[in-house]
Amino acid sequence: VITKNQIKLIKSLALKKNRIKHQLFVAEGVKIAEELLNSDYEIVSLFATRDWIARNTFDTVIQVSNAELSRISNQKSPDEVLMLVKIKKHQIIDDNGITLVLDDINNPGNLGTIIRMCDWFGVKQIICSKNTVDNYNPKVVQSAMGSVFRINVIYTDLTEYLSNVEKPIYGAYMDGNNVRDINFSKDLHLVMGNEANGISKEIDQYISGNVAIKNIGNSAESLNVAVATSILLHEICS
Amino acid sequence: VITKNQIKLIKSLALKKNRIKHQLFVAEGVKIAEELLNSDYEIVSLFATRDWIARNTFDTVIQVSNAELSRISNQKSPDEVLMLVKIKKHQIIDDNGITLVLDDINNPGNLGTIIRMCDWFGVKQIICSKNTVDNYNPKVVQSAMGSVFRINVIYTDLTEYLSNVEKPIYGAYMDGNNVRDINFSKDLHLVMGNEANGISKEIDQYISGNVAIKNIGNSAESLNVAVATSILLHEICS
Numbered sequence: 001v002i003t004k005n006q007i008k009l010i011k012s013l014a015l016k017k018n019r020i021k022h023q024l025f026v027a028e029g030v031k032i033a034e035e036l037l038n039s040d041y042e043i044v045s046l047f048a049t050r051d052w053i054a055r056n057t058f059d060t061v062i063q064v065s066n067a068e069l070s071r072i073s074n075q076k077s078p079d080e081v082l083m084l085v086k087i088k089k090h091q092i093i094d095d096n097g098i099t100l101v102l103d104d105i106n107n108p109g110n111l112g113t114i115i116r117m118c119d120w121f122g123v124k125q126i127i128c129s130k131n132t133v134d135n136y137n138p139k140v141v142q143s144a145m146g147s148v149f150r151i152n153v154i155y156t157d158l159t160e161y162l163s164n165v166e167k168p169i170y171g172a173y174m175d176g177n178n179v180r181d182i183n184f185s186k187d188l189h190l191v192m193g194n195e196a197n198g199i200s201k202e203i204d205q206y207i208s209g210n211v212a213i214k215n216i217g218n219s220a221e222s223l224n225v226a227v228a229t230s231i232l233l234h235e236i237c238s
Numbered sequence: 239v240i241t242k243n244q245i246k247l248i249k250s251l252a253l254k255k256n257r258i259k260h261q262l263f264v265a266e267g268v269k270i271a272e273e274l275l276n277s278d279y280e281i282v283s284l285f286a287t288r289d290w291i292a293r294n295t296f297d298t299v300i301q302v303s304n305a306e307l308s309r310i311s312n313q314k315s316p317d318e319v320l321m322l323v324k325i326k327k328h329q330i331i332d333d334n335g336i337t338l339v340l341d342d343i344n345n346p347g348n349l350g351t352i353i354r355m356c357d358w359f360g361v362k363q364i365i366c367s368k369n370t371v372d373n374y375n376p377k378v379v380q381s382a383m384g385s386v387f388r389i390n391v392i393y394t395d396l397t398e399y400l401s402n403v404e405k406p407i408y409g410a411y412m413d414g415n416n417v418r419d420i421n422f423s424k425d426l427h428l429v430m431g432n433e434a435n436g437i438s439k440e441i442d443q444y445i446s447g448n449v450a451i452k453n454i455g456n457s458a459e460s461l462n463v464a465v466a467t468s469i470l471l472h473e474i475c476s
Contacts, residue, residue: 119458120458120461122454147457147458216360217358220383230468231472234472
């Protein structure tokens with residue numbers, strides 16, 4: 001059984017200010033629960049249906065009916081289990097590899113996909129501008145499908161951060177050089193800009209190399225930023 | 239002003255059976271209207287706000303209030319204009335280039351992104367299994383952002399179709415050969431499978447080469463099919 005106060009708390013976590021206040025976020029679903037239980041994140045509360053409880057062990061599970069789960073879930077089709085998880089504040093690690101830098105990515109589905117692709121391509125950390133959508137936003141957590149528990153995501157002032165980077169810093173521009181023509185080192189930063197406006201003016205000066213994905217058909221005007229990031233990471237990492 | 243019958247008709251077009259019955263689909267928004275007016279699709283009715291009408295010319299535009307537009311729109315934030323468009327039945331063209339084949343893609347957002355990426359990479363036609371989501375589904379039309387008016391999308395029996403193809407047929411598999419290690423000819427078919435089940439058993443026999451995107455991080459379990467298609471098309475076309 002779930003209390004009114006629990007429902008109120010869970011609903012409140014849709015907003016970033018409440019996630020910060022309580023230092024909690026929501027994660028849902030059977031697959032994500034499995035990955036979360038194998039991670040070093042701390043699950044503070046776990047609400048699950050009888051079916052989930054029959055197949056899993058967790059110390060202090062709170063059993064809920066399907067109707068109760070529907071009341072607290074953000075999903076159209078709630079999937080057996082919902083968890084309240086303690087936020088982890090990531091530190092910048094000194095990584096000899098690819099670091100992805102996000103300059104004001106707004107759409108949570110895009111950030112989720114980008115986190116997922118970093119996990120796929122072995123990129124360990126993402127440095128985000130302070131205006132980039134929060135990685136503990138419920139839509140980010142769901143679309144990243146568990147990868148959010150494995151990738152370091154850090155929010156910081158990008159101009160300050162980039163001014164101290166000594167590795168090559170590539171930036172994605174519509175009119176950049178064809179990514180296929182560039183020989184990348186295995187130790188670099190890649191900056192992706194905002195969905196509508198691209199890389200911001202203050203950041204331009206830190207970019208040492210422009211990259212683009214060639215528009216072969218020459219009729220579509222733009223690429224989705226998550227797809228563009230995926231193509232560039234594949235090109236650089238594979 | 240919009241009539242009750244018009245509202246009923248527009249709402250009914252959310253379902254494929256009604257789109258087939260009326261041979262009409264819905265497209266919305268300023269950008270898509272612009273692309274549609276430059277295409278060879280026939281706009282049967284065009285509903286627009288005073289603002290849109292002030293900036294554009296169209297013979298028989300029906301002026302609607304913002305409230306009326308909200309009633310007929312599928313969008314959270316309706317964007318000035320909604321059109322009823324005549325369905326075009328595409329024919330298979332004999333194309334010396336890349337043909338994409340989709341084996342039961344279910345998610346309309348995925349098909350929309352895939353159509354968009356074909357437009358970007360100059361792929362002119364997509365052959366779909368009969369169970370692949372309809373390209374005139376409103377979510378496909380919106381996520382393809384106008385590319386749906388430029389790409390040939392054909393629904394047919396895939397086993398019959400593929401049994402007559404004489405070009406190399408590549409298929410995407412989780413355990414296929416690294417796409418980076420393959421030299422592709424510029425004249426080939428690429429088959430992408432269903433989101434959950436991959437390429438179906440009946441289709442396997444027609445595949446002459448397996449391709450995969452290397453899982454470098456080795457922790458994420460799967461790739462979104464639209465992202466995987468984008469990476470493979472970039473690898474093959476660029």
